[in-house]
Amino acid sequence: MKRVIIALDFDPSAQKVAEEGYALAKALKAKVTLVHVKATADYYSSLGQVVVIGFSGHLKDDTPIAPEKIDPDVISQEFLKKAMLHLADKNIEVMVANGSCADSLIDVAKQLNAYMIVMGSHSRKWFENTTIGSVTQKVLLGSSIPVFVIPTN
Structure with missing residues (x-):
C-alpha cells in the first residue's frame, strides 16, 4: 500500500496542511504518517504561544510550560497526537x-518507502527564499519521490 508522509510544524498553517494532505492521501488510498522534525527546547520556548490544532503552547492542564522544563520529545508527540485526533483516524x-x-524529511520518506511527501509552504519572504532557501525548496530539490506543496499564505 502507498504511504504519504505529511510534514507538520508548529505554524498555525499546519492544520490546513494536515487536512489537505490527509484528504489527498485518502483519495490515493494511502497510509498516512504525520511527521514533525524536533527542534531544541530553546526553539519551542521562543515561539511563545503556539495555536494550531488545539495545541496552544500548553499541555493537558493548560498550565504554561516554563522554558527550562520544555521537553521537545513530549511537545512533539503531543502535537502529533492532537493532529491525529483532529483528523479523526x-x-x-x-x-x-x-x-x-x-x-530528516527525505530520510524518513526513504526509511518508510513513502510514495509522496506533503508539506506546506508558508514562507512570506521572497528575498529570504532566493538567498537562503526554504525547507520546502530543499525537500523539492533533494527528494526522489513526489512532493506535494500546499500554499498556506
Missing part, C-alpha cells in the same frame, strides 16, 4: 524525527 501513524528539517 486512529490508523494514522506519527513520527518525530531529528536533525535538519529537509534532510
